[in-house]
Amino acid sequence: DAAHAVVRxxxxxxELQIVVYGTEAREALAPMPIGDGARARQxxxxxxxxxxxxxEAGLRLAYGRVQSGGRSLVILVSDGVPQGGLSMPEELxxxxxxANAQAGAITLxxxxxxxxxxxxxxxxxxxxxxxxxxxxxxSELRALLEQEIEARGGVVATDxxxxxxxxxxxxxxxxxxxRLGAVAAGEARSFVIPARxxxxxxxxxxxxxxxxxxxxxxxxxxxxxxxxxxxxADFDE
Numbered sequence: 701d702a703a704h705a706v707v708r709x710x711x712x713x714x715e716l717q718i719v720v721y722g723t724e725a726r727e728a729l730a731p732m733p734i735g736d737g738a739r740a741r742q743x744x745x746x747x748x749x750x751x752x753x754x755x756e757a758g759l760r761l762a763y764g765r766v767q768s769g770g771r772s773l774v775i776l777v778s779d780g781v782p783q784g785g786l787s788m789p790e791e792l793x794x795x796x797x798x799a800n801a802q803a804g805a806i807t808l809x810x811x812x813x814x815x816x817x818x819x820x821x822x823x824x825x826x827x828x829x830x831x832x833x834x835x836x837x838x839s840e841l842r843a844l845l846e847q848e849i850e851a852r853g854g855v856v857a858t859d860x861x862x863x864x865x866x867x868x869x870x871x872x873x874x875x876x877x878x879r880l881g882a883v884a885a886g887e888a889r890s891f892v893i894p895a896r897x898x899x900x901x902x903x904x905x906x907x908x909x910x911x912x913x914x915x916x917x918x919x920x921x922x923x924x925x926x927x928x929x930x931x932x933a934d935f936d937e
Contacts, residue, residue, distance in 0.1 A: 701841075701842050702838075702841040702842040702844075702845050703718075703744045703747075704741060704744055705842045705845060705846050706845050706846070706849055707734060707737045707740045707741060707744070708737065709846055709849040709850065710734045710737075710849065711734065712733060712734055712735050712736070713733055713734075714733065714734050715731045715732060715733055715734070716729065716731070716732065716734055716740055717729060717730065717731040717732075717762065717765055718740070718743055718744070718747075719758050719761045719762050720747060720749065720758075721753070721754050721755065721757050721758030721761075722749060722750050722751025722752060722753070722754065723751035723752045723754060723784060724751070724754060724757055725754060725757035725758040725760070725761045726761075727761055727765075728743050728747060729743045730765075731765050752783035752784045753778065753780045753781065753782055753783045753784070754782070754783065754784040754785045755776070755778060755782045755785065755786075755792060755820065756782070756784075756785030756786040756787075756791075756792060756795070757784070757785050758776070759774070759776065759792065759795050759796070759824075760795065762774050762776075763795060763798075763799040763803075763805065766799055766803045766805045767803065768802065768803045768804075771804060771806075771855070771881055771882040771883065771884060772803065772804070772805040772806070773805075773806050773808060773830075773848075773849075773852055774796075774799070774805055774806065774807045774808070774828070774830075775808045775810065775845065775848070776807065776808070776809045776810065776821070776824060777810045777812055777841070778809070778810070778811065778812065778816050778817070778820075778821060779811075779812040779813045779815065779816055780815055780816060780817070781815075781816070781817040781820070782817065782820060787820075788820075789817075789819040789820045789822075789823035789824075790823065792820055792823065792824055793823035793824055793826070793827035793828075794827065795824075796823075796824045796825075796827045796828030796829075797827040797828065799828065800827070800828050800829045804880060804881050804889065805828070806828060806829050806830045806852075807824055807825060807827075807828025807829065807830045808825065808828075808830040808831055808833065808848055809821040809822070809824045809825045809828075809830070809831075809832050809833070810832075810833050810834070810835060810841065810844065810845075811832070811833070811834045811835070812835050812838060812841060813835075813836065813837075813838075814836060829888070829889075829890075831848070833848070851884075851885070852884045852885070855882050855883070855884050855885075855913065856883060856884065856885050856912065856913050857882065857883045857910040857911065857912055857913070857918075858881075858882040858910065858911045859881075859882075859909075859910055859911050860879070860880035860881060860882070860883060860889075860908065860909070860910040861877065861878070861879050861880070861908075861909045861910070862877065862878050862880065862891075862906065862907065862908045862909075863876065863877045863906070863907050863909075864876045864877070864893055864904050864905070864906050864924075865904060865905045865906075865907075866895065866903070866904050867901075867902045867903055867904055867905070869897070869898040869899055870895055870896065870897050870898070870903050870904060871895060871896040872893060872894070872895050872904075873894040873895060873896060874892070874893050874894040874895075875893070876893070878891050883910075897926055899930075900925075900926045900927065900928060900930045901925060901926060902923055902924075902925055903924045903925060903926050904923070904924045905921065905922075905923055905924070906921065906922050906923070906924055907919060907920070907921045908920045908921075
């Protein structure tokens, strides 16, 4: 019922993938536009579950389909603890962090019932840039998923590109430009830029370019400054 509700909430152009995981994982529905939802509803009605709880296998199959620069939302639902594959929170969290950093995928983890592994699901959400939600009763899952889809469904910016220009005396040791794809209402994106700084004050000029929901090109510029009580010894390296 909850999966059918998600289908009804999606727009025809939205893409949906369905992964079922047990002892192994399989792709019940390859990523495809929802359209009228008929194919997705057929697949959902025919789903059967069994075996163990190989969360790693399910996540790898889902993350493997994520497109770089997109705005994929990966929803993981689990009612137990990992059995097979990676099982430690930090191990599974690293998969979510990699998908978030490389492709901008957001991971929402949902604990169903009362016997799920809290550490695994909360770490997946934290490392994947998403939320950790709990549905003690299966009847609560539908409303929970509908709320998440509704909250993230409105695209407010597309074609986001940010550029960083180092100030004099500052050396960037990482990338200076990032393509962030699209961002929905309530969604956050973050990135890290390693730099060597020789003095406090102006560190870099940052520009952000994107297209807003009305199709207008927008440019936002600002300065990044290092502020604090620093002495010469702080900048020896």
